[in-house]
Amino acid sequence: MAARNVSSAVRLPPFQTLLDAHGRDVHRFLVASVGRIDADDCYQETWIAALRAYPKLKDASNLRSWIFTVAHRKVIDHIRARRRVAVPVGVVPEAATETATEAPATTDEELWARVRELPAKQRTALALRYVVDAGYDEISSVMGTSEDAARRNVHEALKRLRTEYQP
Amino acid sequence: MMTELEHDLRRLAPVSDPLPDVSEPAAAAQLLDVAYATLDSPLGRLLLATTPTGLARLAYLDYEGEDAVLEHLATTLSPRILAAPRRLDEPRRELDEYFAGARRSFEVPLDWRLTRGFARRVLQATAKIPFGATATYKQMAAEAGSPRASRAAGNALGSNPIPIVVPCHRILHSGGGLGGYTGGIERKRLLLGVEGYGGLKRPEAYSGLKQP
Structure with a gap:
């Protein structure tokens, strides 16, 4: 059937295919970055922001990196907003423990709660590396840093965790 | 070489199930250009796609594959396409009634943009x-x-x-x-x-x- 072409430059796949391919990883990344309670809101905001920008996208060659860049921005927004309301330190992980149902729940929440106390860049790099298996090239492209900086962030994060972490 | 810490970070990485819905907030923000759903019918599996204007597409899925239909909608209407079954409740109900012999005409508004x-x-x-x-x-x-x-x-x-x-x-x-x-x-x-x-x-x- 005949119809006009909306975008001539880039062939964008139906948005649902992005959601199907990356939705779960984005959500896991957000749980690791902002905690289980706030992850759902960040998740919806991430996909709405992506949907808004989607038709104007100039390069569709790496949509996974693109969607994680959007998610990363939402994490930064979230942390800034959080800082403004000045939540007292120590109350954050409380509700998270009751939602975890799988067996090693406590350790899971403990380790990742500690990750969330790392400086933002280290935390994001670590989440990308170990939650969604991103390589350093992808981490650098999502976070807008060099590959060396990505490697350093992960390395520093591991070093900090190691000083405290005894499984 | 992977350390024990790295191993634990991977093993204990958060799981997420179920995922929050995106289609309804997208529709509320007027960013859902094409909503689609599939349904079973006496004529086989159907795909229905609607725009804010009305029903734009009905496809026989054993005749045209779902991916091909969606790809085509992405290039002809808009790539802002999401599965959003609730947005198709009305045409689905009318089709069910039609096949059950309880409806003789369709009332859903139509979007004619795929024709010219x-x-x-x-x-x-x-x-x-x-x-x-x-x-x-x-x-x-x-x-x-x-x-x-x-x-x-x-x-x-x-x-x-x-x-x-x-x-x-x-x-x-x-x-x-x-x-x-x-x-x-x-x-x-x-x-x-x-x-x-x-x-x-x-x-x-x-x-x-x-x-x-």
């Missing part, structure tokens, strides 16, 4: 043919303003983006033959049967598409 020119005129004329009635290709060509363009009218009907709801199955050859049908002639026979057309199978005799 002569084809659109043929299809819009076809949409006016009532349940139980039939017309010929020649008549539809005349309705669209070109009485001698029967063959072009046939092509237009074959490219109908919203079959069943726009009842191209009601168009037959002047000589009484069934003519063609995109999605298979057996579907045309079954649809005409639902509508009680001359000696064809009645709805209660349906068993999918097994009959020749």
Whole structure:
């Protein structure tokens, strides 16, 4: 059937295919970055922001990196907003423990709660590396840093965790 | 070399189930240009796609694959496409009623953007043919303003983006033959049967598409 072409430059796949391919990883990344309670809101905001920008996208060659860049921005927004309301330190992980149902729940929440106390860049790099298996090239492209900086962030994060972490 | 800490970070990484819905917030933000859903019907599995204007597409999924249909919608209407079954509740209900013999005409608004020119005129004329009635290709060509363009009218009907709801199955050859049908002639026979057309199978005799 005949119809006009909306975008001539880039062939964008139906948005649902992005959601199907990356939705779960984005959500896991957000749980690791902002905690289980706030992850759902960040998740919806991430996909709405992506949907808004989607038709104007100039390069569709790496949509996974693109969607994680959007998610990363939402994490930064979230942390800034959080800082403004000045939540007292120590109350954050409380509700998270009751939602975890799988067996090693406590350790899971403990380790990742500690990750969330790392400086933002280290935390994001670590989440990308170990939650969604991103390589350093992808981490650098999502976070807008060099590959060396990505490697350093992960390395520093591991070093900090190691000083405290005894499984 | 992976340390124990790295191993634990991977092993204990958060799981997420279920995922929050995106389609409804997207619709609320007016960013959902095309919403789609699939459903089972006596004619096999169907895909329905709607825009804020109305129903734009109905596809037979065993005839055209889901991916191909969605890809085409992405390039022709908008890539802002999401599965959003609730957005299709109304057309799904009307189709269910139609197949159950409890509905004779469709009320859902239509989006004609996937048609143009002569084809659109043929299809819009076809949409006016009532349940139980039939017309010929020649008549539809005349309705669209070109009485001698029967063959072009046939092509237009074959490219109908919203079959069943726009009842191209009601168009037959002047000589009484069934003519063609995109999605298979057996579907045309079954649809005409639902509508009680001359000696064809009645709805209660349906068993999918097994009959020749």
